[in-house]
Amino acid sequence: MQSSTESGFYRRPPFEIVNPRGKSPVLLVCEHASRFIPEELRQLGLDDEAAREHIAWDIGALALAEALSARLDATLLVANYSRLLIDLNRPLEAPDAIPEHSEIYPIPGNQGLTAAARQERVASIFEPFHRQLTELIDERLEAQRAPRLVGVHSFTPKYRGETRPWVAGVLFGKADAYANRIIGGLRQSGEAIGSNQPYVIDPLEDMTVPVHGDERGVDAVLIEIRNDGLRTPQGVETWAERLAPWL
Template structure:
């Protein structure tokens, strides 16, 4: 009996609520830590893959719950960012990382062009093609679109503690981004603009390509992962974002 390839090799993207009526379009590029068995965990123990280097902890659950609250379509990845990062250009060094934080990734070293192309074909291109098709259809129908990419960050990075509860990252959508920082900060939270990093076309994909190149409002939300690692935290942040993003 043949193996169930839908388990080992699922579709690249999970689309939630594709016909949602909201102007918001949600993406979650680091939703999953799944690595097909044939990759043997890229030479890493499961404990490493389960850390933030393998996925954005809590981000998928926040995205699903926010989708329901906003009645918004959401696009979630089904593969680990360690195989190929859906929020990096394919020519970026971080697209298929050989080092993530301080952890070497043995299974990504010395990849031949065929393997790199395979991962792009199976994981990267289908995800972004689905987002592109959805945005094209909205434009055809004259429906507005505002992109929110949902991510999470580790509280400590390379030994340095990060002081924020959340960050709002933006480039062209400065007014919307600053407004959202101010609204989130009213709850007594430490929320910063363009932290823990800044949007850079050389290192980011969703906001520049699906947002800026289309002239659409686009923000990337980073939430500290320990705040959304359980259902209660994910629900609280989904409710908080639903109340302020508009």
């Protein structure tokens, strides 16, 4: 299943830009949009169920990001490869940037990866994506259109056997005023909305918020929606409608 080099495997463009001329100050990012793994890598040795599962991607996140892009007239940067190849929301130094395990699943195709194969993923997927995101932010700052950066993610209702109580969470570092506005808005429904739950932002484990947002003085949050709320087009529309006014 492994080859010492992955040269030529990454023929698909690493990202797409939806609504590049969007007028909204909101800049949407969907780092875990895709479960695509090049055929040569044979699903990284995962069985069909694991490869379809949330470990390869964030179920429903792309549909929600697209719905928000349309509703807000916002530009959206979408990743075109599975997070299991290389996680675009992790610094390269993070041990699970190219995860050898995810939750309960070992990922055979990532174990014992050669330096050349690793470098292929960095050069083909990671670097172009982050260069593009940097450029999108640069353009907006140069045009004096202060962007607000919003990563769109989903999480699984159960993690390691435990049911998570939140229907959504907002994760943030320095952008507490912006994040609290979104949290306050969503909490009007009376549902459980996590504040830095179910995850916290950690500069050693995150890219989008600390690197593209906080370090640049740009308001940045990650929105996490429990994926059972995004399983139908109607669920996606409902979340887009709820989120849009607060972003």
